[in-house]
Structure formats: C-alpha cells, structure tokens
Amino acid sequence: MKHRYLPLTESDKKEMLDAIGVSSIEELFEDIPEKVRFKGTYNLKEAKAEPLLKRELSQLAAKNANNKQYASFLGAGVYDHYAPSIVDHVISRSEFYTAYTPYQPEISQGELQAIFEFQTMICELTGMDVANSSMYDGGTALAEAAMLSAGQTKRKKVLVSETVHPEARDVLRTYAKGQGIEVIEVPYKNGATDLESLNSLVDRDTAAVIVQYPNFFGVVEPLADVEKAAHGEGAMFVVSANPLSLGILTPPGKFGADIVVGDAQPFGIPAQFGGPHCGYFAVTKKLMRKVPGRLVGQTKDEEGQRGFVLTLQAREQHIRRDKATSNICSNQALNALAASVAMTALGKNGVRESAEQNLQKAHFAKEALKQQGVDIVFEAPTFNEFVIRLNKPVKDVNSQLLKQGIIGGYDLGLVYKELKNCMLVAVTEMRTKEEIELFAKEVGEHHE
Amino acid sequence: MSKKDQKLIFEMSQPGRIGYSLPELDVPRKDAAELLPDGYVREEAPELPEVSELDIMRHYTALSKRNHGVDSGFYPLGSCTMKYNPKINEDIARLDGLAHIHPLQQEETVQGALELMYDLQEHLKEITGMDEVTLQPAAGAHGEWTGLMMIRAFHEANGDFNRTKVIVPDSAHGTNPASAAVAGFETVTVKSGEDGLVDLEDLKRVVDETTAALMLTNPNTLGLFEENILEMAEIIHGVGGKLYYDGANLNAVMSKARPGDMGFDVVHLNLHKTFTGPHGGGGPGSGPVGVKADLMPFLPKPVLVKKDGMYQFDNERPQSIGRVKPFYGNFGINVRAYTYIRSMGPDGLKAVTEYAVLNANYMMRRLAPYFDLPYNRHSKHEFVLSGRRQKKLGVRTLDIAKRLLDFGYHPPTIYFPLNVEECMMIEPTETESKETLDAFIEAMIQIAKEAEETPEVVQEAPHTTVIGRLDETLAARKPVLRYEKEQ
Ligand SMILES: Cc1ncc(COP(=O)(O)O)c(C=O)c1O
Numbered sequence: 035m036k037h038r039y040l041p042l043t044e045s046d047k048k049e050m051l052d053a054i055g056v057s058s059i060e061e062l063f064e065d066i067p068e069k070v071r072f073k074g075t076y077n078l079k080e081a082k083a084e085p086l087l088k089r090e091l092s093q094l095a096a097k098n099a100n101n102k103q104y105a106s107f108l109g110a111g112v113y114d115h116y117a118p119s120i121v122d123h124v125i126s127r128s129e130f131y132t133a134y135t136p137y138q139p140e141i142s143q144g145e146l147q148a149i150f151e152f153q154t155m156i157c158e159l160t161g162m163d164v165a166n167s168s169m170y171d172g173g174t175a176l177a178e179a180a181m182l183s184a185g186q187t188k189r190k191k192v193l194v195s196e197t198v199h200p201e202a203r204d205v206l207r208t209y210a211k212g213q214g215i216e217v218i219e220v221p222y223k224n225g226a227t228d229l230e231s232l233n234s235l236v237d238r239d240t241a242a243v244i245v246q247y248p249n250f251f252g253v254v255e256p257l258a259d260v261e262k263a264a265h266g267e268g269a270m271f272v273v274s275a276n277p278l279s280l281g282i283l284t285p286p287g288k289f290g291a292d293i294v295v296g297d298a299q300p301f302g303i304p305a306q307f308g309g310p311h312c313g314y315f316a317v318t319k320k321l322m323r324k325v326p327g328r329l330v331g332q333t334k335d336e337e338g339q340r341g342f343v344l345t346l347q348a349r350e351q352h353i354r355r356d357k358a359t360s361n362i363c364s365n366q367a368l369n370a371l372a373a374s375v376a377m378t379a380l381g382k383n384g385v386r387e388s389a390e391q392n393l394q395k396a397h398f399a400k401e402a403l404k405q406q407g408v409d410i411v412f413e414a415p416t417f418n419e420f421v422i423r424l425n426k427p428v429k430d431v432n433s434q435l436l437k438q439g440i441i442g443g444y445d446l447g448l449v450y451k452e453l454k455n456c457m458l459v460a461v462t463e464m465r466t467k468e469e470i471e472l473f474a475k476e477v478g479e480h481h482e
Numbered sequence: 483m484s485k486k487d488q489k490l491i492f493e494m495s496q497p498g499r500i501g502y503s504l505p506e507l508d509v510p511r512k513d514a515a516e517l518l519p520d521g522y523v524r525e526e527a528p529e530l531p532e533v534s535e536l537d538i539m540r541h542y543t544a545l546s547k548r549n550h551g552v553d554s555g556f557y558p559l560g561s562c563t564m565k566y567n568p569k570i571n572e573d574i575a576r577l578d579g580l581a582h583i584h585p586l587q588q589e590e591t592v593q594g595a596l597e598l599m600y601d602l603q604e605h606l607k608e609i610t611g612m613d614e615v616t617l618q619p620a621a622g623a624h625g626e627w628t629g630l631m632m633i634r635a636f637h638e639a640n641g642d643f644n645r646t647k648v649i650v651p652d653s654a655h656g657t658n659p660a661s662a663a664v665a666g667f668e669t670v671t672v673k674s675g676e677d678g679l680v681d682l683e684d685l686k687r688v689v690d691e692t693t694a695a696l697m698l699t700n701p702n703t704l705g706l707f708e709e710n711i712l713e714m715a716e717i718i719h720g721v722g723g724k725l726y727y728d729g730a731n732l733n734a735v736m737s738k739a740r741p742g743d744m745g746f747d748v749v750h751l752n753l754h755k756t757f758t759g760p761h762g763g764g765g766p767g768s769g770p771v772g773v774k775a776d777l778m779p780f781l782p783k784p785v786l787v788k789k790d791g792m793y794q795f796d797n798e799r800p801q802s803i804g805r806v807k808p809f810y811g812n813f814g815i816n817v818r819a820y821t822y823i824r825s826m827g828p829d830g831l832k833a834v835t836e837y838a839v840l841n842a843n844y845m846m847r848r849l850a851p852y853f854d855l856p857y858n859r860h861s862k863h864e865f866v867l868s869g870r871r872q873k874k875l876g877v878r879t880l881d882i883a884k885r886l887l888d889f890g891y892h893p894p895t896i897y898f899p900l901n902v903e904e905c906m907m908i909e910p911t912e913t914e915s916k917e918t919l920d921a922f923i924e925a926m927i928q929i930a931k932e933a934e935e936t937p938e939v940v941q942e943a944p945h946t947t948v949i950g951r952l953d954e955t956l957a958a959r960k961p962v963l964r965y966e967k968e969q
Contacts, residue, residue: 035833037826039566041915042837050844050916059836062843062860063738065707070744076608076737081827084570091821095579097594099587102578110586111808118502120535122576124542132551132567134559135764137895140887140947143488144549145763148542151491154964158528164963167764170620173808181664204805208782211804212631212666254522282514284522306575307595308585308809309620310766322961328764333957335950340487345957351623351660352898356669361660364621364754368762378491378538382530384502390514391507397517398509415518432588444586467508 037081101305101441105469109419109460110250110444111172111199111297112305115278116388116463118379121302125372135328135364139343146342149330149367152374159280159377159385160294161287162316167328168370169313169362172297173202176244176274177209178315178326178360179293183242183270184215185359186324191216192242193235195227197249198274200449206244215241225253225412225421232263240269242293247275247286251458252396252419253412257289265290276300277314279417281380281389293317302376303369312369323349326360391463392418399461399470406478411456419460421446421453424481428457431480438476440469486948488544492965495531501538529967548948549763550892556918560864560895560907561655561703563733563755568825571758571818580817585809589794596793599810600786602820603770609823609831610729610749611742612772616781618811622730625750625769626661626697631803632773632780633695633724633748634665639780639801645694645723651680653704653899658697658728667694674901678704678857685717693723700727700744701734701862703899703907705842715745724748724777732756733911734839734862737832747774757819768815782806837912838863841919845910848923852930856902863911869904877933877940879904884951885932885943889925 042050047059056062063071082090106114125131129144136142136149149167156165169175180192192210194203196219203219210217220232220243227245236243243264245255257273264271272293273286278300280286286294299311317325323346331345351358380388396418400410403422411421422443424431432442443460446453457477461470514523533541550557557564575581583592603615619625630648637645648662649670659669670688675681679702689696696718701707708714718725727746733756741749753759754767761767773781783802784795795810826834839862846855846865854868869879883893883906895907910919932939944950 035829037830037833039568039826039913040830040833040837041913042840046916047840050840054840054843054847056843056860059840062839065709065860066735066739067709067712069712070739072611072738072740072743075832076828078605078608078828078831079824081830082824084825087821087824088570088573091574091598091824092577092579094594094598095574095577097597098579098583099591100578100582101584102582106584108584108586112584112586114582114584116502116504118535120501120538123539124546126572127543127546128553128567129546129549129551131760131762132553132564133549133763134557134562134564134761134892136549137559138550138883138887138893139952140884140944140949141548141550141892142763143948144545144547147488147490147548148545148763150963151965154490154492155528155530157964158530170624170766170812171808173805174620174624199808201805201808204783205807208631208804208806209664212627212634212664214666254519256519258521280524280528282524283518284524285528304581304814305584306581307583307592307813308811309807310768310812310814322963329961329963331957332962333953335952337950339949341949341952343952343954343957345954345963346961348958351656353656354660355656356659356663358656358660358663361623361627361657361664362621363623363655363657364752364761364765364767366620366762366766367764368760369766371763375538375542378531378533378541379501379535380530381495381499381501381532382527383500383532384504385530386524386527387504388502390511391504393514393517394507394511395509397512415522429588436588436591441584441587441591463504466505470509 104439104441105465106441107443107459107461107473108441110458113300113460113462114464115300117302118376120379121372121375124375125368130371131368136344139341143341146330148371148374150342152370153330155374155377156314156316159277159285160275160316161285162294163319164322165314165316166325167330168366169315169327170366171309171311171313172274172295173205175295175313175315176202177206179272179295180206180215180242181209181213182324183272184213187241187270189239189241190214191218191239192244193218193220193240194244195220197222197227197251198244198246199250225251225414226255227260229259236263236267236269238267240267242270242272244272247273248279248417251412251421252416253414254417257286261290278389281385282393298373301373303372310366310369312366312373324359327362327365388463395463395465396420396461402470402474403477406474408477408481418462419458422457422459424455424457427455431477434480435476440473490965491531491541494533494537497532499532499534501533501535555890556914556922557892558894558908558910559892560909561730563909563911565758565911566913567758567760568822571821574821575814575817593793596786598820599816600788600793602816605823606770606772609736610772611740612749613775614778614781615770615772617770617816618782618807619769619771620807620812621765621767622750622752622769623657623661625771626657627664628782628806629726629748629750629771630661630665632777635780635803636777637694644692647692648694649688649696652901653702654697655703678706679708680714682710682713685714689717689721691721693721695724695726697726697728699731701731704857704866705861705864706857707862711744730755731863734835736835738835747777753815753819758822759815759818766812766815768812834912841910841912841914845908845919845923849926852927864907864909866902867906868902869906872933873904875933875937877937879906881940881943882929885929885940887944888946891922
C-alpha cells in the first residue's frame with residue numbers, strides 16, 4: 035500500500051518488525067480475540083487520487099446554492115457578514131490549526147495569547163468581567179448557562195423566553211432533561227418577551243431568566259425590565275447576545291446580566307451549513323470559578339517575563355472528572371482565533387460602523403417592504419432582522435426569489451404556529467441598496 | 483524563537499488607525515437613537531484594537547511562530563492522534579458550495595451537502611459496525627453525553643427508571659465521568675488489574691440492575707486492547723445495561739475489529755483524531771455517534787433520511803432525545819473527515835491502523851531499556867512508559883517533557899492515565915517516518931542519560947523556548963483573565 039500520507043517503506047517495516055521481535059504486523063494484533071476480529075476489508079468506496087477527488091467534491095459542492103452566488107436575506111442565527119480576507123490567512127497558518135490544546139505553554143504561547151486576547155474582546159463587547167476560551171456554539175453555551183445557574187442558585191427551574199432561538203431552546207430542553215431542570219417558556223407580546231407573564235412566572239424557585247438580545251425576531255428586548263424581574267426573585271439573569279449587535283446596542287453587562295452567551299459566527303466565520311461556529315461564555319467576576327471550559331490567564335516565568343497558561347483548571351473534567359463544571363474538552367479554538375482576527379480588523383470603529391450599517395440597512399429594507407404593501411408584523415425596534423407577513427406560503431415565495439438570485443428569509447411558521455406565512459428577514463451590511471430594493475419588489479409582487 | 487515579550491494586540495493600538503474595509507453606507511442614515519429604544523444605544527465603544535492590516539498580520543505571524551503544530555514537528559501526544567492534517571481537506575472545506583451555505587436554506591438547494599453527510603454516515607456505519615450514525619455532536623465529550631442521553635431514554639422507554647449508574651474504568655478519560663454527570667448519572671469506577679485491563683471480578687462486583695451503561699475505550703488509554711471485551715459485554719448486557727464505546731482510539735483498530743462486532747451498543751468517534759480533522763489549537767472537533775438498532779428511535783433530531791432520491795431531515799421522531807446542537811453538527815469538520823476517508827479508501831484505512839500500531843510498538847521496544855515499561859505486551863496505537871526510574875534520580879516526568887521541548891518535540895501526554903505513576907503516554911501515529919521516530923528515540927535516550935549524569939539539565943529545562951516554566955500557582959491565585967488598559 036503506497037499512499038502520500040504513509041511514509042513507511044518495505045525496508046523500514048522489516049527493520050521495525052525485527053526490532054520488535056515479530057515476523058509480521060499481523061502478530062501485533064493477536065491480542066484481539068478471534069471472535070471479534072474483522073476479516074477482510076471495509077466495504078467502502080475505493081481510494082480516489084487527489085485531482086479526481088477534488089473534481090468530484092467540487093462538483094458535489096456546486097450542487098448547493100451558496101451565499102457568494104446568491105444575495106442572502108436569511109439569518110435566524112447565522113449571518114452573511116463581511117469577513118476580512120486576512121481572517122482566513124491567519125487561521126490557515128498551520129502552527130495554529132495543526133496544534134492541539136495548549137497543554138505545554140512554553141511552545142503554545144501563540145495560541146494562549148490569542149485566546150487571552152479573544153477573552154478580552156468578548157469582555158469588551160458584552161460588558162462582562164470574564165469570558166472563557168469558547169464553547170461549541172451559542173445553543174450549547176445557553177444550555178451550559180442554565181446549568182450553571184441551577185448549580186449556583188440550587189434551584190431547578192429556568193424561564194426561557196419564546197423569543198430565544200427555537201433550536202437553542204430545543205438544545206436547552208435536552209440538557210435540562212439530563213439535569214432534572216424544569217424549563218418553562220415565557221410567551222411574547224408584540225415581538226418581545228411579555229413582561230407581565232414573566233413577572234407572574236418568576237418566583238423563588240427560578241434559577242434563571244433567559245432572553246435573547248436582539249431576540250429571534252430581531253427585536254431589541256427590554257433588558258432593563260427583564261433584569262428587574264430576574265433579580266427581584268434572586269434568579270440569574272442570562273442573556274444570549276449577537277456580539278456584532280453590541281457594536282451599537284448597550285451591552286448586557288450594563289444591564290446587570292450575570293451570564294452572557296452567544297455565538298461569534300458574525301465575526302469572520304463562514305456559515306458552513308451550521309458549523310463549526312463559535313460559542314462564547316461571559317460572566318461576572320463572582321461566577322469566575324463556575325465557568326465551563328478553558329480559561330487562559332496571564333502569569334510570569336522564572337525570569338519575570340509575561341506569559342500565558344491555561345488556568346483555574348480545577349473546574350475542568352481532566353481534574354475534577356464527575357465533579358467538573360462541564361464535560362467540555364475540545365472547544366472551538368480555531369474559530370475563536372478567526373473571530374479575534376475579525377474583531378481586531380473591525381476594531382473599535384469598524385465594529386460600530388458595521389453594526390450601524392446592519393441597523394440602517396435593515397431599517398431601509400423594512401421601509402421598502404412597507405411601501406410594497408407588505409405587513410411588518412412587530413412594531414418594536416429591531417436590529418438587523420424583522421418579521422413580515424405574506425399572504426402565501428413562505429416556501430413558495432422563496433422558490434420564486436431563488437430564481438431572481440435571492441435566498442429568502444426564514445419560514446417562521448415552521449416553529450411558531452401563529453406566525454404562518456411569516457418570514458424572518460435578515461439584512462446585513464453585505465446587502466446593497468439594489469439588492470434590498472429588488473428583494474422588496476419581488477416579495478411585493480409575489481405577495482399580491 | 484526569540485526570548486522577547488510579544489505585545490498584546492491592544493498594546494499596539496493607535497487611535498484612528500483602521501484594519502477594515504466596509505463599503506460606504508448606500509442607504510439614508512438615520513440617527514441610531516431614532517431607531518432604537520431609549521437607553522439601548524451603546525454609549526462607550528468597546529475597546530477593540532485600532533491597528534492596520536499589516537499590524538494584524540505581523541502580530542499573528544509572530545504568535546504563530548510561538549506555537550508548535552503537527553506541521554512544525556513531531557507531536558506524539560497520546561490519546562490525541564496528532565497525525566498529519568491533509569491539505570486537500572482544507573481546500574474542499576473552503577469551497578463556496580460547502581463553506582458558504584446556510585443551514586436553514588430550503589432542502590432542495592443543499593442536496594450536495596446532504597449527500598455528503600449521508601455518505602459520510604454510511605462510511606462511518608461500515609467502519610464501526612453500527613446500524614445508524616448521527617453527525618450532530620460537536621466533539622468527543624458532546625458525543626459521550628449524546629450517547630448517554632440515548633441510553634437513558636432507552637431505559638426509560640422500557641419503564642426502567644432505576645438505572646442511575648454509569649461505570650467507568652479508572653483509566654478512563656476525564657470526559658467520561660463528566661459526561662455521565664451532565665446526563666444525570668452517578669459514576670462508579672471499576673478498577674484496572676495488574677495487567678492494565680479492566681478487572682473482571684471488580685466489574686462483576688459493581689454491576690447490578692442500577693447499571694445504565696459501562697463506558698469503555700478499546701484499546702484503553704494505556705494502549706492495550708481489552709481482550710475480555712466479550713465477557714465484559716456479557717456481564718453488562720446480563721444485567722440489562724448498555725455498552726458504550728469511547729472511539730477516541732479508533733486509529734488502533736480500524737479494519738481489525740469493529741465496536742459493533744465487539745458488543746458495543748453506542749459509539750462516539752472523534753473525527754478530529756482518527757479522521758484528520760485538524761485540532762485547531764483546541765477545536766473545533768466533531769464527535770459523531772453510532773448506535774445499534776434498538777437505540778435508533780432515540781437519535782437526536784433531526785435525522786437525515788433519503789426518500790425518493792431526495793435527502794431530507796426527519797423531525798418526526800417522537801422518542802428522540804431532542805436536539806443536541808443547533809443545526810446539524812460541525813459540518814466543516816465532517817467535510818474534512820469525508821475527504822480523508824475518500825482519499826484513503828478501505829485499503830488505506832487498514833494500512834493506517836497497521837502502521838500506527840507498528841510505529842508505536844517499535845518505539846516502545848526501543849525505549850524499553852531506558853524507561854520503565856509498566857505493561858510488557860504488544861501495544862496498539864500508543865503505549866505508556868513510567869518515569870519511576872528517573873524520579874528516583876530526582877528527575878520527574880514533567881522535567882522530561884520540558885526537556886523534549888529543547889529538541890523541538892511536543893512532549894507526550896503526561897500524568898495520564900492516572901493509574902500509572904509518572905506516566906508518559908506516547909502516540910506516534912502512522913504518518914510519521916522511521917527517521918522521525920528514530921530521532922525522537924535518540925532524544926529520549928539522551929534525556930535518560932542526562933537524568934543519570936547531569937540531572938539539572940533536565941530539571942531546569944526548557945532552555946531554548948521563548949519563555950521559561952510559567953508560574954501556574956500565581957495564575958490561579960491571582961487570576962488575570964483579560965487585558966485592562968493602564969489608566
Ligand atoms: C479517550 C478520550 N475520550 C474522550 C475525549 C474527549 O474528546 P473531545 O476533546 O473531542 O471532547 C478525548 C480527547 O480529549 C480522549 O482522548
């Protein structure tokens with residue numbers, strides 16, 4: 035068997051077998067009982083040479099409509115944003131992407147420092163004291179926040195707004211089942227968490243109140259009121275936030291959030307059919323030792339030189355095993371690096387400008403659609419997404435849009451029964467005025 | 483590597499400098515205060531760096547030079563399978579039709595992506611001998627929890643609510659007991675015997691009708707094949723429990739033994755180990771889970787199916803444990819794993835395992851005269867040495883690891899598994915040449931000699947890195963977890 039990834043030659047093998055003192059490789063497998071031995075070869079597709087495989091998979095990829103080729107108005111948690119070219123150049127440096135978790139700090143200072151910078155940027159955006167090195171995604175980060183809250187408050191009930199991403203709520207329910215946590219959904223009114231319902235549901239058994247900011251409908255949730263409801267009963271106040279929106283929105287930390295989670299996908303991470311993205315997890319100083327996953331801290335070497343290490347590891351599975359704060363081991367480090375590069379490139383001014391453009395363009399699109407006679411479902415202020423009502427199935431409209439080079443919005447009727455024929459429209463800074471106008475016109479036409 | 487502090491990106495920031503290029507806003511600009519509620523327009527800008535594009539590139543290039551990856555040099559980190567990460571994988575994963583597709587697009591617009599996922603599942607079913615596979619879990623630990631939740635749902639569906647315990651060997655990876663805890667189980671530890679294998683008598687002692695599952699890594703974390711696997715399966719199945727396979731070590735047995743044929747009911751794989759997903763400095767990974775037929779109803783939602791020539795997601799799964807992750811898993815990593823499997827083919831995958839095991843045994847035999855070999859038998863893809871002998875000379879395994887840095891190597895996994903004193907766990911992988919193995923062996927022999935003759939050279943290592951040994955106690959006692967601008 036000759037293969038470009040397998041360097042052993044026949045003479046290597048012979049010398050090695052001699053050194054071991056066996057006559058064949060097969061002998062090394064004699065400890066596998068005869069009864070469970072797999073004989074023969076797998077029934078799989080035969081190996082394909084590099085150029086042929088490249089061609090085959092390129093053709094397969096070409097079967098998918100992608101957002102380089104289409105103008106996308108689809109968001110719902112995954113967005114088409116400006117990804118500076120430099121991002122991919124940095125994460126393609128193989129010293130980063132072919133390294134493992136930085137267990138040996140002396141030869142991993144690059145990764146450790148990059149994560150330390152990532153933690154700092156997430157703190158800056160969210161207005162929190164401490165951020166970890168990343169989570170799998172926004173959904174599992176939210177579930178971990180609920181578990182942390184239950185542990186911290188010793189209470190077993192969490193309230194989650196119906197305006198939180200439906201898939202994140204699904205993930206939360208699965209985790210909650212394992213932990214024996216009760217999940218109660220708080221209904222919405224005019225597109226935001228219904229405060230009256232929230233106030234009547236929250237009580238001394240509530241571990242956490244969880245909202246999303248901006249919420250799944252794009253609406254800017256009244257965090258100040260939610261905070262009062264949560265803290266009034268001693269519950270944790272948990273916010274899932276789109277970090278790019280925090281370029282222009284008051285950060286959850288300012289409203290007294292205890293835990294802020296979310297996904298850094300808007301910063302330079304491609305949609306990739308839903309993953310890998312990059313969950314983040316930020317807390318107040320008080321909760322520092324309860325955080326799941328890895329944390330990088332600053333320290334010194336023997337000569338007093340600054341350096342970075344994985345720290346507060348007594349929280350983690352490799353030390354605490356079944357008493358760990360979470361089971362997470364591998365995280366999304368490379369995507370945290372990508373997000374760091376994108377946040378750095380945007381910088382203090384760019385993140386504001388980018389967020390502002392999202393706000394402005396989405397607002398422009400809303401107005402353009404109104405002019406076409408399309409209903410805007412919720413009046414409340416929104417960031418870069420909003421909900422429209424059509425008088426035919428969203429699926430049909432989207433099929434028509436596709437023919438015009440447009441990927442339409444998300445069909446809310448799939449999850450919210452009361453929002454049949456409603457579309458969640460996302461307008462990022464990537465959409466040009468022409469694209470928005472075309473979208474509005476096409477939707478208007480198919481609407482009639 | 484030069485011994486110099488690398489500034490933080492924040493310390494390079496200069497007001498007014500930019501590193502981005504956004505088009506001018508082409509729609510009328512309104513005052514943000516008009517569009518957002520009172521009190522919700524951010525007042526203080528986040529302190530992100532203000533740097534030019536070249537500043538950024540130089541900064542991260544400098545950081546990359548302070549990092550060791552597989553492409554930098556040998557990386558025999560046991561249990562992590564640090565094999566070569568093929569470059570075609572990276573190219574394929576970056577194709578527009580795979581990198582830039584949205585998970586909520588209508589199914590007919592992503593048939594190519596679904597076809598790839600489906601075919602990957604089919605390949606993984608054959609490789610593991612399981613009946614169905616889900617690609618959703620994001621990493622190994624996530625797969626463990628997903629698998630355990632399915633086992634829990636299975637027992638509960640049988641009206642069996644008293645199965646509260648999951649058994650894990652003392653040599654198990656930390657995520658095993660941690661995942662059991664997240665899934666709501668109590669963990670019970672089963673001992674390893676003198677031979678490094680699970681002690682069957684102890685196993686019989688700890689199982690009973692409260693046993694939900696036994697989690698096992700095979701070969702185990704000592705690199706030894708659990709020869710009594712069929713007896714263990716019988717013991718667990720005998721009390722109605724399920725057998726869980728931690729597939730982190732699949733590189734050792736591909737084409738030689740399949741978990742499904744060994745009696746395992748649930749399997750997770752780490753595509754970022756055996757199947758060349760790059761580790762990325764700690765992730766992202768991908769941890770697909772395979773199950774036997776009786777667990778299929780409990781698979782996480784949605785399940786990918788093929789109907790009338792179309793691929794689609796099935797959400798009508800009343801017994802499903804629910805969703806474990808938004809969308810469908812770490813697709814980008816799954817694309818890389820698929821590309822790898824298709825590059826290797828069945829013969830290639832068999833050779834992978836054979837050479838991984840050959841490399842490990844060769845190193846083990848050549849190093850045996852110089853270090854203690856706690857288990858003197860054929861290993862699989864990795865093996866453990868003990869630094870007991872060197873410890874008596876005042877040189878600890880940690881010192882040996884640090885000394886290896888001076889030779890340009892990433893050290894082995896150390897102090898794991900927990901049941902071997904001064905443990906070094908070495909996994910060379912099949913992509914390394916004999917020359918590389920020989921050079922590493924020579925370095926280890928030299929260090930063994932230094933431990934006898936000039937122990938301080940080892941004790942004070944590393945001597946050549948950009949930074950010396952770091953004060954971890956200080957880091958934990960006075961945590962500095964973010965940069966703060968000096969006032
Ligand atoms: C034996 C074993 N099990 C489980 C895991 C956990 O995998 P992950 O880091 O992908 O969560 C690892 C890797 O760290 C491992 O080596």
